[in-house]
Amino acid sequence: MALAVGCRARPGKARDNKTGSWRVFKPFFDHEKCSQCGTCKTICPEGCISEDADGTFTPDYTYCKGCGLCATECPGEAIEMKQEEK
Amino acid sequence: MVDKDLELFDCGHRACGGCGAALAARLVLKGAGTNTIVVSATGCMEVFSTPYPETSWKVPWIHSLFENASAVASGVVASLKKQGRTEKVIVMGGDGATFDIGMLCISGAFERGHDFTYICYDNEAYMNTGIQRSGATPYDASTTTSPAGSCSFGNKLPKKDMPQILAAHGAPYVATASVAYPMDLMQKVEKAINTPGSCYVQIHAPCCTGWGFEGEQTVAIAKLAIETGLWVNFEMIDGKVAKVKKVVRKPVEEYLKTQKRFRHLFKPKRQDAEIAAIQAISDRNAEKYGIDIKLKKE
Amino acid sequence: MLELTEGSLAIADAVRLCRPQVIAAYPITPQTHIVEALADMVANGKLDADYITVESEFSALSACLGASAAGSRTYSATTSQGLALMFEVCFNVAGMRFPIVMSIANRALGAPLSIWNDQQDSISLRDSGWLQFYAEDNQEATDLHYIAFRVAEDNAVLLPAFVCFDGFILSHTYEPVEMLKQADVDKYLPTFAPKERLDAADPISFGMFSTPDYYLEFRYEIDKALKDAKSVIEKAGKEFAQQFGRDYSAMVEGYHLADAETVLVAMGSICGTTKDAIDEMRAEGKKVGLLKIRVFRPFPAQDLAKALSGAKRIAVLDKNISLGSKGALALEIKDALYGSDIPVYDYIIGLGGRDVRKKDIKEVVALAEKGTGDLFYGLKKEVL
Numbered sequence: 001m002a003l004a005v006g007c008r009a010r011p012g013k014a015r016d017n018k019t020g021s022w023r024v025f026k027p028f029f030d031h032e033k034c035s036q037c038g039t040c041k042t043i044c045p046e047g048c049i050s051e052d053a054d055g056t057f058t059p060d061y062t063y064c065k066g067c068g069l070c071a072t073e074c075p076g077e078a079i080e081m082k083q084e085e086k
Numbered sequence: 087m088v089d090k091d092l093e094l095f096d097c098g099h100r101a102c103g104g105c106g107a108a109l110a111a112r113l114v115l116k117g118a119g120t121n122t123i124v125v126s127a128t129g130c131m132e133v134f135s136t137p138y139p140e141t142s143w144k145v146p147w148i149h150s151l152f153e154n155a156s157a158v159a160s161g162v163v164a165s166l167k168k169q170g171r172t173e174k175v176i177v178m179g180g181d182g183a184t185f186d187i188g189m190l191c192i193s194g195a196f197e198r199g200h201d202f203t204y205i206c207y208d209n210e211a212y213m214n215t216g217i218q219r220s221g222a223t224p225y226d227a228s229t230t231t232s233p234a235g236s237c238s239f240g241n242k243l244p245k246k247d248m249p250q251i252l253a254a255h256g257a258p259y260v261a262t263a264s265v266a267y268p269m270d271l272m273q274k275v276e277k278a279i280n281t282p283g284s285c286y287v288q289i290h291a292p293c294c295t296g297w298g299f300e301g302e303q304t305v306a307i308a309k310l311a312i313e314t315g316l317w318v319n320f321e322m323i324d325g326k327v328a329k330v331k332k333v334v335r336k337p338v339e340e341y342l343k344t345q346k347r348f349r350h351l352f353k354p355k356r357q358d359a360e361i362a363a364i365q366a367i368s369d370r371n372a373e374k375y376g377i378d379i380k381l382k383k384e
Numbered sequence: 385m386l387e388l389t390e391g392s393l394a395i396a397d398a399v400r401l402c403r404p405q406v407i408a409a410y411p412i413t414p415q416t417h418i419v420e421a422l423a424d425m426v427a428n429g430k431l432d433a434d435y436i437t438v439e440s441e442f443s444a445l446s447a448c449l450g451a452s453a454a455g456s457r458t459y460s461a462t463t464s465q466g467l468a469l470m471f472e473v474c475f476n477v478a479g480m481r482f483p484i485v486m487s488i489a490n491r492a493l494g495a496p497l498s499i500w501n502d503q504q505d506s507i508s509l510r511d512s513g514w515l516q517f518y519a520e521d522n523q524e525a526t527d528l529h530y531i532a533f534r535v536a537e538d539n540a541v542l543l544p545a546f547v548c549f550d551g552f553i554l555s556h557t558y559e560p561v562e563m564l565k566q567a568d569v570d571k572y573l574p575t576f577a578p579k580e581r582l583d584a585a586d587p588i589s590f591g592m593f594s595t596p597d598y599y600l601e602f603r604y605e606i607d608k609a610l611k612d613a614k615s616v617i618e619k620a621g622k623e624f625a626q627q628f629g630r631d632y633s634a635m636v637e638g639y640h641l642a643d644a645e646t647v648l649v650a651m652g653s654i655c656g657t658t659k660d661a662i663d664e665m666r667a668e669g670k671k672v673g674l675l676k677i678r679v680f681r682p683f684p685a686q687d688l689a690k691a692l693s694g695a696k697r698i699a700v701l702d703k704n705i706s707l708g709s710k711g712a713l714a715l716e717i718k719d720a721l722y723g724s725d726i727p728v729y730d731y732i733i734g735l736g737g738r739d740v741r742k743k744d745i746k747e748v749v750a751l752a753e754k755g756t757g758d759l760f761y762g763l764k765k766e767v768l
Contacts, residue, residue: 003601005542006481007138008580008590014098014140022103042268043305045101045108047093060097067103068302081302123582125450138598141589146582148453149591150476154446157438161406161450161458162582164434168405168456173584191446194439 019046023066026084031056033078040070040079088272092116096142100134104301106291106308107131109265110207111178114289117275120145123166123173125159127183128152130214130293131207146173153187155179156195156204163200174279175202181222182212184288185246196255196284203278203285206248209293217296221246224316225367226360227347229296234350239360244367249288253325258283260322264290266308267319267331274321290317298346307344314341315368318375332379335372338365386562391522391554392417394561395487395547398529400431401569402485405456405576408436408447412466413499414551415489419461441466445473445484452482453590455583457533457576460484463551464491464498467505471512477544478513478606480591483536483576484544485529486514489551490652490703492736500737501551503652503703507680507712513606515545515613516681518651522559524632524678525549527624530564531632534573534620541613543606548680550653550703552737564628572627610682617679635679636687640666644673646749647692649717650701651677654733654740658701661745672749677713685720692721698728699752701740705732710758729757738762 029040034056041049041057048060049070059070071079094115101108107130115122126132126149135142136149150158155177163175179188184206192204211229212218219232223241228234232241253260259281263271271289278285292308294301311317312331316338319331339361342348351357351364372378387394396418399407407426409419425431434451438444444460451458462470467488477484488506492498506516517532519525525547532545549555580588594602614635621633639659641647648658655676665672675691677684692698698721702711709715714730721728729752734740748761 003598003605004139005580005605006479006590007592007594007598007602008588009136009139009141009592010586010588011096011141011144014096014135014142017098017100017140019098019100042090042113043109043265045103045105045112045304046097046099047095047112048097051091063097065103067105067304068300069104069109069304072302073305121584123454123584133593136589136592138592138594141592143589144587146584146587147589148450148582149589149593150446150449150480151472154442154449154473157443157446158450158453160436160438160443161408161447161452162454163450164406164408164436164447165451165454165456165458168432168434169454173582190440191443194443197439198436 018062019065020062023064023084025066025068025081027059027064027066027068027071028080028082029058030078030080033076035076037075039073039075043069043073045069088117088276089119090116090272092119094120094144096144098140099142100137102295102301104294104304106265106293106304107207107209108134109304110289110291111135113265113268113271114178114205114275115145117272118174118176118279121173123162123175125155125162125175125177127155127179127188129180129183131178131180133214152183154191155183156188156191159202160195160198160200163202176279177202177204179204179206180213181206181208181210182220185221185248193255196252196257199256199283201282203287205275206288207291208288209291209296211296213293213296225364226351228350229347239350239357249286249322252286253322257286258324259285262288262319264308264312264317264319265292266305266312270319299344303344310341310344314338315371315377316341318371318377320375327375330375330377332377334379334381335368335377338368386560388558388560390417390556390558391525391549392556393421394522394526394563395529396421396425397563398526399459400425401564401566402529402533402573403457404433404459406434406436406448406451406458407460408438408444408451409460410438410441410444410462410466412441412463414491414555415461415463415487417555418487441469442473445470445477448484449473449477449480449482452484453582455578455581458484459486461487461489463489464493464505467509468493471509474509474512474514481542482544483542485532485536486544486546487529488546488548489555490548491551498736501553502735502737503548506546506548507704510681510712513543513610514681515543515610517545517547517679518677519547519549519554520653520655520676522554522557522561525554526561527630527632530569530573531620531624535613535616537576538616539579541609541616543609543613548652553653568627572624613682632678634687635684636691637676637678638673638691639676640673641675641691643671645671645696646699646752647673647675647695648699648701648745648748649675649677649713651680651713652703654701654703657740657742658745661742664742665746665749670749683716688717689720692726693724695726697752698726699748699757700728700730701733701748702730703734705735727755731757731759731761733761
């Protein structure tokens with residue numbers, strides 16, 4: 001890849017950095033308990049949680065760092081942090 | 087209208103898990119929209135989002151130096167005006183870049199009244215360089231250059247009142263916000279960018295690494311800051327306080343005990359005088375901004 | 385059309401003709417007449433630019449950086465302390481490859497504070513990646529602004545440029561200057577249309593940080609672009625000659641060089657005085673010549689070595705000193721001549737505005753002929 005004049009870049013390559021590898025704990029989403037409030041999606045610092053067709057939410061585990069904010073803030077306690085099996 | 091489903095901050099950035107600043111960046115961009123140009127100061131947000139060739143910014147973005155973002159933005163705004171273009175210009179700077187090293191440029195830009203919005207993500211210290219004290223560091227917080235020790239309770243100096251300083255420059259809209267209240271944050275950003283002139287939004291962005299708490303607590307701690315009166319969410323229109331978030335105030339201790347940077351106030355010995363001094367800060371904020379919800383007497 | 389005008393005003397007019405969209409400048413002696421003239425033009429509708437009255441030189445160049453990134457041709461002017469304050473931004477502008485042009489009314493650097501001329505200020509930024517042009521007289525000072533914009537904005541270069549001219553000596557003196565017409569400048573200098581700019585229609589991140597994996601290569605590219613600018617300067621200079629009759633294609637220029645035994649090397653207005661002194665010395669039969677350096681960055685090592693190859697000795701007039709070492713010109717000339725036997729004598733001269741007269745040039749030549757050099761010329765031993 002040719003060096004960009006002046007150290008510039010167009011967006012896209014950040015996605016090459018798969019921050020999911022940082023995780024120690026993984027959030028497990030219980031869609032039955034989900035009230036579809038969207039809080040998790042709003043407060044994820046990665047912006048990796050997206051809405052499914054049925055209105056519940058799922059993180060993109062390629063990028064989820066396992067910080068646990070979604071689990072802490074979910075008003076319905078529908079997200080549980082569990083240590084990941086490696 | 088804020089499109090809260092718009093994602094303009096790409097995954098793959100290198101912020102710590104649970105980072106308040108990363109959350110702030112995402113929310114600010116939702117409030118601002120695609121027709122935005124961002125000028126960033128050197129700092130955590132700039133570093134974790136743009137290691138060449140990876141960039142998380144899906145809007146045009148420029149970083150020059152630590153202290154000159156406001157001056158760079160002044161030039162961008164002037165250029166856009168000359169070209170008849172409509173993009174909104176926002177500056178994103180940490181508290182270090184804003185309160186301290188960038189004072190010259192931010193004062194000049196606001197004095198000239200360029201049509202831009204300055205957004206400060208306030209994590210209350212120079213975090214990117216390893217948690218050193220800034221003009222935004224609260225009283226008694228321990229940082230690496232204002233450490234608590236046998237002869238010190240940490241930062242001896244009060245938090246600089248940037249919102250009032252910029253209101254005094256004649257800024258038509260000044261607001262404080264917090265990652266604790268995302269919708270409020272996004273709406274304030276949208277209001278700021280649509281108010282002609284130099285506007286300022288200061289966002290409380292707790293730093294788990296620097297303050298010493300688990301990343302999952304970022305939003306909860308931001309809420310506690312407001313509930314204990316140590317952070318006030320307010321809006322100033324043309325220099326006058328117009329809207330304030332009111333709370334049933336909790337004692338400051340509930341906020342202080344959640345973070346390692348205040349641990350020295352409790353261990354090895356409880357420092358009543360210091361905690362009282364911090365409570366006094368909260369009381370002054372409450373009086374100045376009228377944040378206390380008056381409970382009806384039975 | 386030939387006009388008798390103050391150097392600063394001629395330069396301001398040249399800048400006007402280059403159609404900058406954004407100007408950000410902070411006043412500092414002896415550049416003030418330029419920025420005042422430009423403000424006056426804007427106030428009277430003669431110049432369609434956004435003029436930002438910034439709060440410091442640091443902010444001036446930063447604002448220019450932002451304006452350039454957003455797609456505007458932009459300009460500033462400074463000197464001495466102001467340029468020193470811009471130090472950080474200068475490296476930043478070059479590294480980010482923005483073609484900003486800045487006038488430098490060369491002035492000594494404090495301490496001690498001095499408002500008078502020498503070339504320490506711009507020379508101290510020779511590492512920064514900026515092109516550096518030095519003017520001998522007000523005609524050159526004026527013309528070099530058109531050249532500077534043209535070269536800086538060339539896609540093969542994309543680097544900022546200083547146009548340097550001696551403060552007070554050139555900025556504040558009246559000389560006859562040929563001013564160009566707008567239509568002609570528009571033909572010579574096309575509209576600024578950078579391939580990449582801050583634009584919501586095509587989001588780009590400017591000024592990212594570089595890990596050790598890439599930094600060396602980024603710096604190599606700047607160095608290469610600066611060195612390759614030589615051919616761009618040649619082309620731009622030749623086209624200027626075709627359109628306007630004055631040739632700026634060469635980075636160095638000889639005067640009575642062909643059979644010169646002693647060759648003086650210098651930059652800036654001192655060349656004018658030197659030429660007059662050479663005329664007098666030649667009339668007396670002395671074989672003296674001058675090699676004028678018009679472009680200091682990129683340093684014209686090859687052209688210089690070729691031009692000086694016939695000399696018996698070289699006397700360098702350095703209006704600067706790298707404290708603790710030698711004058712910057714002498715050091716680079718010695719490097720260019722490495723391997724040759726020709727002695728190079730360094731004369732630190734004219735610092736802080738001390739007048740250099742024809743007789744001083746003659747005395748320098750005499751010293752060089754005696755083999756005495758590497759000294760502060762005219763040092764007043766009685767005040768030491």
